[in-house]
Amino acid sequence: MDGVTDLPYRHIYKKYGNPAVMYTEFASVEGLCRGAAQLLKDFLYDETQRPIVAQIYGTTPKFFRQMATVLCELGFDGVDINMGCPAKNVAHSGAGAALIKTPDLAQEIVRETKAGVEDWLQGIAVSDLPDITTEIAKIVQTRHDALPQAYQEKRAIPVSVKTRVGYDKPVISDWIPRLLELAPACIALHGRTLRQQYSGLADWERIGEAVELASGTNTLMLGNGDVDSLATAHERITTYKLDGVLIGRASFGNPYIFKEAVSVDDPSLFSIAIEHAQLFEDTYQQNDHYAFLPMRKNLGWYVRSIPNAKEVRAELFQANSGEQVRTILTRYGLV
Numbered sequence: 001m002d003g004v005t006d007l008p009y010r011h012i013y014k015k016y017g018n019p020a021v022m023y024t025e026f027a028s029v030e031g032l033c034r035g036a037a038q039l040l041k042d043f044l045y046d047e048t049q050r051p052i053v054a055q056i057y058g059t060t061p062k063f064f065r066q067m068a069t070v071l072c073e074l075g076f077d078g079v080d081i082n083m084g085c086p087a088k089n090v091a092h093s094g095a096g097a098a099l100i101k102t103p104d105l106a107q108e109i110v111r112e113t114k115a116g117v118e119d120w121l122q123g124i125a126v127s128d129l130p131d132i133t134t135e136i137a138k139i140v141q142t143r144h145d146a147l148p149q150a151y152q153e154k155r156a157i158p159v160s161v162k163t164r165v166g167y168d169k170p171v172i173s174d175w176i177p178r179l180l181e182l183a184p185a186c187i188a189l190h191g192r193t194l195r196q197q198y199s200g201l202a203d204w205e206r207i208g209e210a211v212e213l214a215s216g217t218n219t220l221m222l223g224n225g226d227v228d229s230l231a232t233a234h235e236r237i238t239t240y241k242l243d244g245v246l247i248g249r250a251s252f253g254n255p256y257i258f259k260e261a262v263s264v265d266d267p268s269l270f271s272i273a274i275e276h277a278q279l280f281e282d283t284y285q286q287n288d289h290y291a292f293l294p295m296r297k298n299l300g301w302y303v304r305s306i307p308n309a310k311e312v313r314a315e316l317f318q319a320n321s322g323e324q325v326r327t328i329l330t331r332y333g334l335v
């Protein structure tokens, strides 16, 4: 999730919740293939986070192909194509959920992404790619060289798609077969249209229809939208015969949502908040333009269920370091 699932977030969520798979924030293939090296920060991860899938978005098939090769070189366990984002700056350019309206282009993008994985298996190097700058190729090479040996080896990583049930109305019976023709490893389906953005409720009956369409294929089907607990997740998986579900917003401030049973010996959400804040600082403080700001929303989420949340949050929103977060939470007797 853009602005949320950065390296520290994923590290903390894997450690305390252990979800089966996590995705990076999405990054633009056009941006990366036009030299925006700073976007590579979205593709930082650590070895604890596997299986880790990199998500990309855009409209230019040849850039998807090159980025797939780059992501293989970076050691990811999968490449996911975003065909679900409703944000204006994404969808107005024809990317994200707008691809539901241009299924030929969507198919071309899946085809080219798979071809990029194949290129890598055939020995194409990042430095051979026409639209990858020398600066980006160097960063990718350095990260590749730091990977454990097993992840430097050539492996055919899966290509998947994350999408919605439609653009302005559900179009499952047209849209899903077009994706299935390209045999993606997985389709994750959010049960809302682009027009709905995040309003109303996800339509799980449409998700169920998509599962029927995919039955007998090798494409895994994941449902998504409003899953608010592990119990709901299990219920949705059984009812709609899914291979799994994705949990998004309900995870904010609660890595334990992914955990079957939480014991009294498990650290409290407040001590996790301190660890998260410290990790955020340690991960990014060397970067140019470092700011603690993006961490603060997480802090607000961690304390949202306490009675004096408003007061504590107001203080946390002034914090600039892990140590300051510790001081505030200690003063309120939360740790």
Ligand SMILES: Cc1cc2nc3c(=O)[nH]c(=O)nc-3n(C[C@H](O)[C@H](O)[C@H](O)COP(=O)(O)O)c2cc1C
Pocket: 001, 002, 003, 004, 025, 026, 055, 082, 084, 085, 162, 190, 224, 225, 226, 227, 246, 247, 248, 249, 250
């Ligand atoms: C802040 C925010 C950022 C998101 N960023 C992405 C993204 O980068 N890629 C993506 O596929 N979905 C993104 N989503 C959509 C979620 O993955 C998910 O489909 C949606 O929130 C519905 O699931 P939920 O009800 O479990 O949150 C984002 C959602 C939110 C709230």
